Amino acid sequence: MISIVLVACATLATQVSAQCxxxxxxxxxxxxxxxxxxxxxxxxxxxxxxxxxxxxxxxxxxxxxxxxxxxxxxxxxxxxxxxxxxxxxxxxxxxxxxxxxxxxxxxxxxxxxxxxxxxxxxxxxxxxxxxxxxxxxxxxxENWDPIPEAKRNTREVIKAAGDAYIDAWGDKTISPPFDAKCARLEGGSYLTGNCKLNFQPPFVLLNKRYTIDEELGAVDIFHNFPFLDKAIARDPGTQTNNLLRVEGGKIKYIHENTVCQKKSCAK
Structure with missing residues (x-):
């Protein structure tokens, strides 16, 4: 019976792998x-x-x-x-x-x-x-070419870098692993050399959804951003996502796209 279960599980794993x-x-x-x-x-x-x-x-x-x-x-x-x-x-x-x-x-x-x-x-x-x-x-x-296999970070390292970046917004004790030439594309604004952000507490990010690509050293995180848009409740907040490129364990690029329910909340 155990062998049958193992074979069934292996078959299912193979099917899932083939479809992904x-x-x-x-x-x-x-x-x-x-x-x-x-x-x-x-x-x-x-x-x-x-x-x-x-x-x-x-x-x-x-x-x-x-x-x-x-x-x-x-x-x-x-x-x-x-x-x-x-x-x-x-x-x-x-x-x-x-x-x-x-x-x-x-x-x-x-x-x-x-x-x-x-x-x-x-x-x-x-x-x-x-x-x-x-x-x-x-x-x-920007250069988002595939990272040579020998230099690729693990899924865990890439995810940890992404979490450190957004979790540091509400926690000054967190030091994200930024590359010295880190660049942040926020809307259409491009900032280089200093990618760290910090906001006054309480600052809670909810509803995180991850997409991680080891070949490109990339992680995208869908989540909610509190307090930005006065047209909606602070929590869960505004819909946003951050796409990061991680090279050698360091955050090189950050892209942020954030929606305003009330137009021109950016002004």
Whole structure:
């Protein structure tokens, strides 16, 4: 009986691994980008025969996928994706500078080879430091090439660096491992040399969701940011996400996209 259980578990693990390969996540992410560019959210229609439902969220709120940003048709000027084969998820940063400008961060969650959750932070005019042209320019300047295998950090090291960065906002005793040339892209604003932030307590970050890519040394963290937007309650706060590049255990790049429920909360 024990041997049968072990074989069954091994088979299940093999199936899950096969469905969460880097190539399969790349294909699903490419399908999402094509849908975003084409304004055709019907890319999920084959999943209707699957028993797993699709949850679609924009700025932390569930909405009809046919009425969201996926239905609009966006000329994508830039995109960058990371792939998490352990969590079966991808994260993609998208910049559009023509017609209606956007900076969008989307996490795709995959179960049994199907997208079961699309979670997007959709930033446009009036959101925190929004400037799509600036985001495009600085994104294009950065190097996010794959890290040589011998120099890659473990998943645990990358996650710890990401946690240290955002946890230090409310705890002065935490010293994140910043690279000497750390750069932070916040909206369309680019700051170099000093990436540390700190805010007055109490400061609690809730609802963390991670996407980690060892090959690119990257971690993206969806979470909520307290007190920024007076239009909503301090807790849980504003929907935001931070994408970090970690090289040699040090944080080199940080990208933050934050939504304002009340437009121009950044001013």
């Amino acid at each position: 390969t880097r190539d399969s996540l790349k294909a699903i992410t490419a399908e999402y980008l094509a849908s975003l560019a084409g304004g055709k959210p019907s890319f999920v229609s084959p999943q209707k025969t699957n028993s797993l439902p699709l949850l679609y969220l924009e700025n932390d709120a569930p909405i009809d996928i046919a009425k969201g940003v996926l239905s609009q048709g966006i000329k994508i000027d830039f995109n960058r994706s990371i792939y998490d084969t352990t969590a079966c998820a991808s994260y993609t940063e998208i910049v559009a500078t023509t017609k209606h400008s956007y900076v969008i961060g989307t996490r795709l969650s995959v179960t049994d080879g199907k997208v079961t959750k699309i979670d997007s932070v959709v930033c446009d005019d009036g959101d925190w430091l929004f400037n799509a042209a600036g985001s495009l320019r600085y994104n294009q300047q």
